[in-house]
Amino acid sequence: MLEDSRLRNAVEWATASGTSYADARYVERESETVSVKDGQVEGLDRDRDRGVGVRVLHKGSWGFAASDRITGESVVVPLFEQAIARAEAAATVQRRQVVLAPQEPQRGEYRTRLRRDPFAVPVKERVDLLRGADAILATPNAKVRRVSVASYRTRKRLVTSDGTDVRQEIVECGAGLNVTAAAAGTSPATRNDMRNVRQAGWEYVEEFDVLAHARTFARDVEAVLAAKPAVEKPTTLLIDQPFLALLVHESCGHPTESDRVLEHEVAFAGTTFMWPRDRGTLRYGSEHVSMTADATIPGGLGTFGWDDDGVPATRTPLIERGIFTGYLSSRETAGALGLSRSGACARAEGWQHFPIVRMVNVSLEPGPATYGELLRGIDDGLLLQSPASYSLDDKRQNFHFSTQVARVIRNGEVGEYVRGVAFQSLTPDFWGSCDGVADDWELHGFVSCAKGEPLQLMRVGHGAAHARFRERPIEVRV
Amino acid sequence: MTLLEPDALLSPLHTALKASRLDEADLWVHRRRAAVTRYSHSSIHQNAVSDETHVHARAIVGSAIGATSGNSLEADALRELLAGAAELAMVQRPNVDWPGLATGADHREPIAFDAATARLGAADQATAIATICEAVDTAGFRAAGTHSVDITEDAVANTNGVSAYAPATVAYLRALVLGEHGGSGYADDLSHRAAELDPAAIASRAIEKCALDRDRTQLAPGDYEAVFEEDAVAEILRIMSITGLSGQAVREGRSFLAGVIGQPVTGPKFTLHDDALHPGQLAIPFDPEGTPKQRVALVERGVAKGPVYDRWSAKAAGAASTGHAVDPGRYGHGGHAGNLVMAGGTATRDELIGAVTRGILITRFHYTNTPDPKRATMTGTTRDGTFLIENGRITRALANVRYTMSALDLFGGIDLLGPQRLVRDWWSTNGMGSIVCLAPAMKVSRATITGSSPA
Numbered sequence: 001m002l003e004d005s006r007l008r009n010a011v012e013w014a015t016a017s018g019t020s021y022a023d024a025r026y027v028e029r030e031s032e033t034v035s036v037k038d039g040q041v042e043g044l045d046r047d048r049d050r051g052v053g054v055r056v057l058h059k060g061s062w063g064f065a066a067s068d069r070i071t072g073e074s075v076v077v078p079l080f081e082q083a084i085a086r087a088e089a090a091a092t093v094q095r096r097q098v099v100l101a102p103q104e105p106q107r108g109e110y111r112t113r114l115r116r117d118p119f120a121v122p123v124k125e126r127v128d129l130l131r132g133a134d135a136i137l138a139t140p141n142a143k144v145r146r147v148s149v150a151s152y153r154t155r156k157r158l159v160t161s162d163g164t165d166v167r168q169e170i171v172e173c174g175a176g177l178n179v180t181a182a183a184a185g186t187s188p189a190t191r192n193d194m195r196n197v198r199q200a201g202w203e204y205v206e207e208f209d210v211l212a213h214a215r216t217f218a219r220d221v222e223a224v225l226a227a228k229p230a231v232e233k234p235t236t237l238l239i240d241q242p243f244l245a246l247l248v249h250e251s252c253g254h255p256t257e258s259d260r261v262l263e264h265e266v267a268f269a270g271t272t273f274m275w276p277r278d279r280g281t282l283r284y285g286s287e288h289v290s291m292t293a294d295a296t297i298p299g300g301l302g303t304f305g306w307d308d309d310g311v312p313a314t315r316t317p318l319i320e321r322g323i324f325t326g327y328l329s330s331r332e333t334a335g336a337l338g339l340s341r342s343g344a345c346a347r348a349e350g351w352q353h354f355p356i357v358r359m360v361n362v363s364l365e366p367g368p369a370t371y372g373e374l375l376r377g378i379d380d381g382l383l384l385q386s387p388a389s390y391s392l393d394d395k396r397q398n399f400h401f402s403t404q405v406a407r408v409i410r411n412g413e414v415g416e417y418v419r420g421v422a423f424q425s426l427t428p429d430f431w432g433s434c435d436g437v438a439d440d441w442e443l444h445g446f447v448s449c450a451k452g453e454p455l456q457l458m459r460v461g462h463g464a465a466h467a468r469f470r471e472r473p474i475e476v477r478v
Numbered sequence: 479m480t481l482l483e484p485d486a487l488l489s490p491l492h493t494a495l496k497a498s499r500l501d502e503a504d505l506w507v508h509r510r511r512a513a514v515t516r517y518s519h520s521s522i523h524q525n526a527v528s529d530e531t532h533v534h535a536r537a538i539v540g541s542a543i544g545a546t547s548g549n550s551l552e553a554d555a556l557r558e559l560l561a562g563a564a565e566l567a568m569v570q571r572p573n574v575d576w577p578g579l580a581t582g583a584d585h586r587e588p589i590a591f592d593a594a595t596a597r598l599g600a601a602d603q604a605t606a607i608a609t610i611c612e613a614v615d616t617a618g619f620r621a622a623g624t625h626s627v628d629i630t631e632d633a634v635a636n637t638n639g640v641s642a643y644a645p646a647t648v649a650y651l652r653a654l655v656l657g658e659h660g661g662s663g664y665a666d667d668l669s670h671r672a673a674e675l676d677p678a679a680i681a682s683r684a685i686e687k688c689a690l691d692r693d694r695t696q697l698a699p700g701d702y703e704a705v706f707e708e709d710a711v712a713e714i715l716r717i718m719s720i721t722g723l724s725g726q727a728v729r730e731g732r733s734f735l736a737g738v739i740g741q742p743v744t745g746p747k748f749t750l751h752d753d754a755l756h757p758g759q760l761a762i763p764f765d766p767e768g769t770p771k772q773r774v775a776l777v778e779r780g781v782a783k784g785p786v787y788d789r790w791s792a793k794a795a796g797a798a799s800t801g802h803a804v805d806p807g808r809y810g811h812g813g814h815a816g817n818l819v820m821a822g823g824t825a826t827r828d829e830l831i832g833a834v835t836r837g838i839l840i841t842r843f844h845y846t847n848t849p850d851p852k853r854a855t856m857t858g859t860t861r862d863g864t865f866l867i868e869n870g871r872i873t874r875a876l877a878n879v880r881y882t883m884s885a886l887d888l889f890g891g892i893d894l895l896g897p898q899r900l901v902r903d904w905w906s907t908n909g910m911g912s913i914v915c916l917a918p919a920m921k922v923s924r925a926t927i928t929g930s931s932p933a
Contacts, residue, residue: 040573040575041542041570045546046546047546048549049547051549061525062524063525065527068530071552086526089600090525090604093520093521093522094521144730144732180730182732187850262519266518266656354524356524389848391857391880393859394878398878398931400849400880402849450908454909
């Protein structure tokens with residue numbers, strides 16, 4: 001279906017059947033995961049699937065149908081018949097009709113640039129790398145160790161009744177590490193990071209340096225286990241990139257999803273505190289805080305040629321010098337909100353799902369200061385590295401995060417480890433206390449942003465740099 | 479999706495296993511039709527149906543394991559899956575933890591399948607939603623929510639002679655009612671029979687809460703008496719399950735059960751089983767390893783009894799699998815307690831509320847997590863119906879609060895229990911989690927509130 005005429009023929013059939021819009025999306029996916037747990041190869045898994053999903057706009061309502069039973073000449077038209085029936089039913093409970101933002105027809109092909117195909121890396125090489133990392137993580141008090149590498153390849157083609165016909169091949173790979181240490185008389189300590197994935201070849205895993213990360217994690221987990229509880233008081237926080245990548249995801253990415261504004265997600269994922277009337281006026285953070293959605297960043301998990309509406313990748317400011325300015329949008333939500341064009345954020349997990357508004361690469365923009373300058377500006381504070389537990393309310397306005405690693409900062413220098421640090425805040429209060437962002441911006445990749453009904457797990461990217469936050473109340477639980 | 483039925487589904491699996499000539503191999507198939515209709519602003523905005531097949535193959539060569547998965551039941555595809563799994567196994571070292579394949583054993587007949595539900599169409603789903611929207615519109619509010627129908631078939635076959643098949647249906651309807659005054663109310667129904675979903679009653683419950691939810695005030699942090707409705711209890715049970723109820727978590731010392739089996743861990747009014755065989759549960763009677771599911775006592779009258787096991791964690795513990803393996807791609811090895819049954823009581827909702835001098839009523843939670851897994855501590859914010867109770871009556875609406883407390887301490891303070899209802903936690907309602915609970919509403923003497931959203 002990547003090359004033949006079945007998708008186009010079926011879309012033409014749907015158009016002739018009276019639908020106002022139709023598209024057909026063929027997707028094939030493969031992945032390979034190798035994991036080593038406590039010295040044993042725990043899993044060596046290879047996963048493949050393929051299928052077709054079709055959408056129609058009929059009588060002002062959407063209908064969608066998908067299947068993996070796609071052998072034969074005329075397999076797509078019956079899917080369109082089901083989709084039209086779903087749209088007919090939807091139109092019986094309708095207050096407002098779907099209006100799509102305009103989009104010129106697109107043609108072309110997008111492929112990930114890579115130097116070494118991760119699927120071609122010998123299994124032995126992957127296992128040896130993981131065994132090496134596992135051996136480093138085997139600290140005196142380590143109870144559970146797990147390291148893994150994963151590779152993903154997605155090929156897809158989208159044909160629409162607007163004249164779009166685009167093909168994409170996206171390759172991603174990355175590594176994950178996890179170690180939990182425990183000792184009598186204290187609660188366990190965990191160090192993990194499963195968000196080191198890029199749209200790239202195996203060269204990314206080599207640059208990431210799994211063994212170096214294992215050494216850091218081994219040192220950290222033993223130090224945290226032996227650490228004293230932090231002192232519970234308002235303090236200055238210097239937060240690292242992996243931690244802020246998740247904070248940006250949860251406290252800016254989700255509340256700027258425009259389908260939440262339209263209450264499409266209200267019964268499950270929730271809504272937002274950032275409404276259309278607030279654009280251009282709502283102070284989201286301090287003047288140091290700017291955030292963007294950018295699907296053109298090389299290596300991002302939210303990078304592509306076109307979204308699943310067939311809209312080319314673009315860059316959208318979300319927060320500009322602390323002021324809320326933009327949304328993540330699709331053709332449908334842009335149309336509903338009166339935006340001039342879609343922000344190219346309509347994506348579906350695989351062939352079997354309806355495209356919804358998803359994050360692309362949503363990032364905290366770098367600042368002018370160096371990490372050292374931010375650090376030297378702290379007389380008494382904490383360096384927080386990598387998130388542990390996190391919980392958000394349904395408007396993304398009230399959040400709670402705990403940290404894997406906290407270290408005391410005294411007179412501009414990083415000192416001893418402390419335990420049990422967590423904080424809760426309202427989103428604008430937290431970002432409003434930011435008084436500096438460093439220039440050490442780096443990209444992180446999340447493979448499982450969860451949203452939608454039924455569940456859709458999406459790969460998204462987030463860039464961040466160290467940032468400093470003043471007078472933050474913390475909780476200490478040990 | 480047309481049901482394939484046992485012979486048509488199992489026959490190609492046995493043929494492929496025989497042709498593979500592998501000494502140890504298994505195949506697990508999960509077929510699913512998901513028909514999901516979502517609505518907001520009293521208008522359907524998403525109406526999707528999807529047919530999926532997942533085939534998982536494992537080949538074991540000298541106790542080294544390879545695994546593959548695909549989405550076709552064609553003979554060539556199954557042959558390739560098993561050959562690929564064997565190829566992956568052959569490049570590995572032996573795994574000393576390999577527990578061996580399940581052996582053939584009888585399992586109970588599946589009971590969670592309803593043919594009428596499997597026949598439900600898009601128009602039927604729209605009709606149920608129209609009933610809710612009409613009632614909500616009449617009340618002057620707006621409605622959002624979901625109607626979903628899942629039809630599934632599971633089959634497991636292995637070279638030890640396991641041959642298991644079960645169909646199932648899951649019907650779910652929820653309504654979130656919103657008012658221009660900023661209030662919201664929530665209600666849902668869950669069953670394997672769509673006929674047991676009651677759109678009018680769901681609308682009525684949600685409308686009542688939305689109407690009450692006006693002029694919110696903030697609650698100061700502190701300890702309060704509380705009434706947890708069933709959906710809120712399911713959230714606490716989920717945290718207990720994911721942090722502490724698997725054999726793997728106990729083995730690794732991460733569980734609240736570790737080292738305290740036979741000792742009190744909560745108060746005497748708390749009893750919890752995992753029971754996929756309960757007639758009120760949603761489950762099939764075997765796990766993906768092909769082991770029949772068993773009823774497992776987890777906590778009885780406050781005393782820790784033990785975790786659930788899959789074959790991996792059972793071997794490590796010197797125990798037998800209780801039939802609690804799950805998709806290893808989602809949860810890893812170790813066992814998963816996903817059909818929780820918490821003992822209930824006879825207290826009515828009014829009696830639960832009437833027993834509170836000054837406290838809080840919690841309808842449900844949003845995006846919970848655990849800052850202290852060993853104590854099964856949960857933090858999360860409430861939503862869609864949080865109220866202040868004074869002298870046995872709901873007196874006013876509250877802004878959503880952040881709750882943070884150990885499940886063990888919370889359940890240690892149970893005063894009264896209502897009857898059980900089939901519910902799911904927030905995470906499991908869209909498939910992020912996979913836990914179904916028969917859970918009661920409860921009145922507790924102490925719930926810890928650690929913050930509040932703006933009023």
